[in-house]
Amino acid sequence: MRKTNPVWKGLLLLVVGGVLGYGIGLVLDLLVSGALNYNGSVASAFAILLAVTAFFLGVYGYRGITRGLVWQVVGTLLGGFFVTGIRALQGSDNIFGTFFFSEPAWVFGGLVGVITFMFGVGVVSDWMKWARGIDTPEHHEDEPGGGKYFDVSLDHKVIGIQYTVTALALIAIGGTFALIFRTELAASQLQFLTTTFKLFNQTGPQFYNTIMSLHGIIMIVSILLGISGMMNYAVPFLVGAHDMAFPRLNAFAYWISVPASVLLLMSLVLGGFDTGWTGYPPLSARAPVGMQMFFLGVFTAGWSSILGALNVIATVIRMRAKGMVAMRLPIFVWASVATSIIALTATQLIGLSFQLVMFQRLFGMGFFDAAKGGNPVLFQHLFWFYSHPAVYVFVLPGLGIISELLPVFVRKPLFGYRWIAMSSLGIALVGFTVWAHHMFTSGMNEYLRVPFMYSTLLVAVPTGVKFFSWVATIWGGKITTPTPMLFVLGAIIVFLIGGLTGPPNAAIALDLHLHDTYWVVGHFHDTIFGGFVFPFFAAIYYWFPKATGRRMNEFWGKVHFWLMTPSFFVLTLGMMVVGLRGMRRRIVDYDPALGFDFTHLLMTIGGFLIALSVLIFFINLFHSIKHGEKAEGNVWNSRSPEWQVPSPMPVHNYDVPFEVVGEPYDYGLADGKYIQFNGHQGEKHVVTAESAHH
Amino acid sequence: MNHLHEKKSMLSQGILIFIYLAVLTGLEFFVAISFNSAPLLIVVALVKAGLVLYYYMHVYKLNLESENDDQSYDYKAGTNRLGLWLFLISDSFVFGGLMVMRVNLLGLSRPELNQLLGLGVTAVLLVSSFFMNRGETLIHNGDRKGFLANTAITFVLGLGFLLGVVLVEWRLAIHEGLTPDSGIAGAAFFMMTGMHAFHVFTGLILLAIIWINGRRGLYDVKNYPVEAAAVYWHFVDVVWIFFYPALYLIGTAVR
Numbered sequence: 001m002r003k004t005n006p007v008w009k010g011l012l013l014l015v016v017g018g019v020l021g022y023g024i025g026l027v028l029d030l031l032v033s034g035a036l037n038y039n040g041s042v043a044s045a046f047a048i049l050l051a052v053t054a055f056f057l058g059v060y061g062y063r064g065i066t067r068g069l070v071w072q073v074v075g076t077l078l079g080g081f082f083v084t085g086i087r088a089l090q091g092s093d094n095i096f097g098t099f100f101f102s103e104p105a106w107v108f109g110g111l112v113g114v115i116t117f118m119f120g121v122g123v124v125s126d127w128m129k130w131a132r133g134i135d136t137p138e139h140h141e142d143e144p145g146g147g148k149y150f151d152v153s154l155d156h157k158v159i160g161i162q163y164t165v166t167a168l169a170l171i172a173i174g175g176t177f178a179l180i181f182r183t184e185l186a187a188s189q190l191q192f193l194t195t196t197f198k199l200f201n202q203t204g205p206q207f208y209n210t211i212m213s214l215h216g217i218i219m220i221v222s223i224l225l226g227i228s229g230m231m232n233y234a235v236p237f238l239v240g241a242h243d244m245a246f247p248r249l250n251a252f253a254y255w256i257s258v259p260a261s262v263l264l265l266m267s268l269v270l271g272g273f274d275t276g277w278t279g280y281p282p283l284s285a286r287a288p289v290g291m292q293m294f295f296l297g298v299f300t301a302g303w304s305s306i307l308g309a310l311n312v313i314a315t316v317i318r319m320r321a322k323g324m325v326a327m328r329l330p331i332f333v334w335a336s337v338a339t340s341i342i343a344l345t346a347t348q349l350i351g352l353s354f355q356l357v358m359f360q361r362l363f364g365m366g367f368f369d370a371a372k373g374g375n376p377v378l379f380q381h382l383f384w385f386y387s388h389p390a391v392y393v394f395v396l397p398g399l400g401i402i403s404e405l406l407p408v409f410v411r412k413p414l415f416g417y418r419w420i421a422m423s424s425l426g427i428a429l430v431g432f433t434v435w436a437h438h439m440f441t442s443g444m445n446e447y448l449r450v451p452f453m454y455s456t457l458l459v460a461v462p463t464g465v466k467f468f469s470w471v472a473t474i475w476g477g478k479i480t481t482p483t484p485m486l487f488v489l490g491a492i493i494v495f496l497i498g499g500l501t502g503p504p505n506a507a508i509a510l511d512l513h514l515h516d517t518y519w520v521v522g523h524f525h526d527t528i529f530g531g532f533v534f535p536f537f538a539a540i541y542y543w544f545p546k547a548t549g550r551r552m553n554e555f556w557g558k559v560h561f562w563l564m565t566p567s568f569f570v571l572t573l574g575m576m577v578v579g580l581r582g583m584r585r586r587i588v589d590y591d592p593a594l595g596f597d598f599t600h601l602l603m604t605i606g607g608f609l610i611a612l613s614v615l616i617f618f619i620n621l622f623h624s625i626k627h628g629e630k631a632e633g634n635v636w637n638s639r640s641p642e643w644q645v646p647s648p649m650p651v652h653n654y655d656v657p658f659e660v661v662g663e664p665y666d667y668g669l670a671d672g673k674y675i676q677f678n679g680h681q682g683e684k685h686v687v688t689a690e691s692a693h694h
Numbered sequence: 695m696n697h698l699h700e701k702k703s704m705l706s707q708g709i710l711i712f713i714y715l716a717v718l719t720g721l722e723f724f725v726a727i728s729f730n731s732a733p734l735l736i737v738v739a740l741v742k743a744g745l746v747l748y749y750y751m752h753v754y755k756l757n758l759e760s761e762n763d764d765q766s767y768d769y770k771a772g773t774n775r776l777g778l779w780l781f782l783i784s785d786s787f788v789f790g791g792l793m794v795m796r797v798n799l800l801g802l803s804r805p806e807l808n809q810l811l812g813l814g815v816t817a818v819l820l821v822s823s824f825f826m827n828r829g830e831t832l833i834h835n836g837d838r839k840g841f842l843a844n845t846a847i848t849f850v851l852g853l854g855f856l857l858g859v860v861l862v863e864w865r866l867a868i869h870e871g872l873t874p875d876s877g878i879a880g881a882a883f884f885m886m887t888g889m890h891a892f893h894v895f896t897g898l899i900l901l902a903i904i905w906i907n908g909r910r911g912l913y914d915v916k917n918y919p920v921e922a923a924a925v926y927w928h929f930v931d932v933v934w935i936f937f938y939p940a941l942y943l944i945g946t947a948v949r
Contacts, residue, residue: 133907245773310780318773319764344780348787356795356885364875365885367795373878378798382791
């Protein structure tokens, strides 16, 4: 008899868990509110939590991620009931809230849930042993097959893939939200998100605000996980290390992003929030409980980013191969270090700013409450001190990927290696001084505007260095265009548009007009697609053979590219056009008299075509894992060390350590050796210009 | 013999640095209650922090050349040391952000608090740092008994600080009408001391871990965990070196 695919079992349990959770939620809600609330938040929250948990139970059994999720549910309930109990003992009038638990109970429960998840999934068990003075082996063997991806693994390649798959899942969720509100925006007037629409305690326009805000933050978290995926997967083998410097911390940083994602999704059902992903007070000080789940989720996801960045820096400083001096590091490693410097430090300030609003809501502390002498603009300073550099966190690894892959596909040395390496650091450091350009209309001191304008314009200099190098690298090269190269070229063009539309926003006089319009939305979608999405896809197509020993389908890869790129231009150029003509961002409706209907319809069609192309990518990805064309050697004729060993990559990367003896990107030059393996069969592995060329 | 001499000098260096810190803390208090010069208070705090960073936290150890063998304990301890310092850099952005919040909201005013009580808890934390340094030096010298005794004293003093802030200081402030929701002075005070107290609490957990494991006989050779706990403990002290003048000394008191 044929063995049933565990995914079917998972889907079956998903339905069972959903129905069960819905029932439990309905009964609990009935007990507290005394009414049957069929589309209420409580029933939906329980339905979603139990459905997701049951799905993983079916796919993987009660271990790894399933155990983590079960413990998170239990921890959330325990924490919630604990605070509820305390409120009951204090004789509080309303020990329960609109969404079953009161707001403090949800916050405490959410926090406990994150901690219990980490214990449940088992990522802290080694540290617990160390604290009791028990040694553990440095490495743990992973089970063979796909199961290791659902459980705690210490292998940087497994963690990199876990990050990447989680990022793709979040892209799918965030993209679905975008499709929902894009459909609503396809024409003026309210289409289906009307005032009579009711879901999760929200009317249509409120629901629009929630999914618009969640689209923003879920995409941001998915980008953070996506860059962590690329860095975790590639940085150790690019520098010649057997793993990251702190494998357990690495696993911890990945796994904490899972309960964080759950918290973010819970904000959808717990009344949502209507502030956009920026969460400005005073609005965020009064939004529903969903606001708190959003704050908690971002705070938790921030730890993933901080600890991951710490690990990358330590790995690059301490774990390099012999001869891998600073000026011979692959560009992607330079970009990873630059991005990690920002993520390590600035992330704390978005965490702090969100924490302060959480405490303002919970304890009436008046940080941003003007009635108590607080200052709402202070929030914006703390928030943007991270959230502007954050966009450099998003794009620097992607720009590194462009520089890393371009020489491989034009068979020429990278132009101006030193300048490229330093430009990443330059962008990161200048990035720390530009945050207040988001606040030109916020009422901050006027004399601050001009220095922030100039520092912002300064970012264009190191970015221009990168473009100069890319163009000079392509110049006169022997260009081939397999799928990864297509995405690299697409990234350069899209990022150019994103880059050129940036300085107008930095100019104060223009920004006063452009602020909060669709122009800005178009601008940042261009920078993020050019700086992250295109390079991310390029990296997946490029390293897929390294991870699986098979190639992704070229034809469908090209369909993906040629469908996504023009659709994307329609979408974002449309955004900029309506933005320049005065279309406000973040609103559910617009005046038909403005004449934006047709452009919005085109943008919606563009959005759906992008979604279709990504769907094609997903199918190609999962199909190629088992059925792709075999590719175990150096498929791209790369000089990079990871391609000189068989695919899939051996468990601890290099059985024989290598030594760096030349420049990394000397494609097409005579005597251009980059690395040399120091084992007895060393000579066999030497990559010369000759072997790289053919 | 020479080696022993060096070990002794490390102990006497700890004493000397403690005396400097104590004198500077007294000077700071005197400056605050007599002519209250904010720039001078900032300079004193910077000097104190510099002394702790260099002589107690041994920041220069980041530069130590470890052996080439990347599987050796020394090399791994060096990597861990780098990781810990990176974490401290990250963490100091939280405290830096809180300081920005305090300056933005309160400027040259401060919450109305009992300055003598503030000096008291500060002294307790400073003395605890002295004993921590002593404990760390002694385990490096192979003196387990001394290490355990000094770590225990550090723990008790740290606990005293924590209880002094949370049970005495907070209660007193609330009694005087300075509550979290009374205004920005109260909000800043409870947020800053609360965040610091949370770090003291985690530091106490680390101290408990090294004390219990030390009693079981660990750390004869592989004593990096002791250094890590000590560096973290001193870091918490450095944060207080800035928070104490910011909350208790600089400017004029407001409710």
